[in-house]
Amino acid sequence: MVRPYLPLNALRAFEASARHLSFTRAAIELCVTQAAVSHQVKLLENRLNVTLFKRLPRGLMITAEGEALLPVLRDSFDRMADMLDRFEAGHIREVLMIGAVGTFAVGWLLPRLADFQAKYPFVDVRLSTNNNRVDMAAEGLDFAIRFGGGSWHNIEATRLFEAPLSVLCIPEIAERLKTPADLLDETLLRSYRADEWVTWFDAAGIAYPAPLLKGIVFDSSLAMMEAAAQGIGVALAPPLMFSRLLSNGTMRQPFDVHTSMGSYWLTRLKSRPVTPAMTAFHDWLAAAAEQEAAALPATPDVIAG
Known part of the structure; x- marks a missing residue:
């Protein structure tokens, strides 16, 4: 079946009119006259043999047929605009x-x-x-x-x-951490990898059974570090990824002990x-x-x- 040719101007006129529910505002956007927009929409309705708008004394009301057509046109125009935006300097x-x-x-x-x-x-x-x-x-x-x-x-x-992990915390907490063993009295923030703290304590020469670990578990180091920055606890995170917080003094790394996961x-x-x-x-x-x-x-x- 050969489908009738649908002029782009008519499709654009309908799409703009549907967004504004007004031929007048659509005409302002498209830089044409209100009569031109109305004519293009009528042309489209004749081609499709449907009514796309109910003309009201104050504006337009889109019909079920118009509602069905609108999202398809919006997607198509957005995809064309995206492709055209990808052309730069030829x-x-x-x-x-x-x-x-x-x-x-x-x-x-x-x-x-x-x-x-x-x-x-x-x-x-x-x-x-x-x-x-x-x-x-x-x-x-x-x-x-x-x-x-x-x-x-x-x-x-x-x-x-x-990106080896190390202890990171706010300065107030860092001041009371004299040795790694002092961490046993702190709230230890944890990631979903349950063995990180145990591995770090092992690197620090301290036996710390996993069942004793308590505290909030995070699925993101970013969220965990935000909690640490608020003083909620001590984080075990890669200093390399948080160098800005370390350089501006927001966070400190109290021990030069690392573990790689x-x-x-x-x-x-x-x-x-x-x-x-x-x-x-x-x-x-x-x-x-x-x-x-x-x-x-x-x-x-x-x-x-």
């Missing part, structure tokens, strides 16, 4: 979908993203954050930056660097084709992370899970 900009652990995104990536965008202006970065739980296929991600051991099923993982990795689905934008980001991120990684023991750079 070149199309590539969208790069990145998911990142919130701690890494805020504490390390965001301060450096301006450098990436300056070097690769053709890449349109879309960044979402998570708490290290991510479904790359369902979320349509090109990359996911996550924390762990580097082995995920059907995933290619490029190791960036470790894994590394940050740049991951992608093996089945996802590599685009120029992905190559640019991979190479840039690897170079930016080199300084952090240089001081760490050599480990395999790539793991295919």
Whole structure:
């Protein structure tokens, strides 16, 4: 079946009129006359053989047919606008979908993203954050930056660097912490990884059975550090990701004792084709992370899970 040609001007006139419920206000937006908008909408109604609006003495009331058409048009116009916005200086900009652990995104990536965008202006970065739980296929991600051991099923993982954990707290609490054993009298804020504090106490030479741990459990280091900044307790978090709070004196690291629970990795689905934008980001991120990684023991750079 050959469908009748639907002029773009008529579709745009209907969409604007439906948003404003007024031919007059739609005409002002489209920089045409009210009569022109009314004519275009009538043309569309004739082509579709439906009534899209009920004309009222004061404005318009959209019909059921109009309600059905409107979201489809809005989506189509938004997608066209998005595509046109991706053209810059005669070149199309590539969208790069990145998911990142919130701690890494805020504490390390965001301060450096301006450098990436300056070097690769053709890449349109879309960044979402998570708490290290991510479904790359369902979320349509090109990359996911996550924390762990580097082995995920059907995933290619490029190791960036470790971010060892250490005790972080407000200055008032730090002043009363003379030795690691003093932490036994403090509220210890915890992440969903239950063995972190036990591992840290072991590194500090203190036996501290896991069942004795009490306190709030957080699914995000960002939320945990906010609680620590409010004096609710002591956090065990990577100082590298919270260097700004340490440098401005908001938080302190009372002990030079660290424990490593894994590394940050740049991951992608093996089945996802590599685009120029992905190559640019991979190479840039690897170079930016080199300084952090240089001081760490050599480990395999790539793991295919």
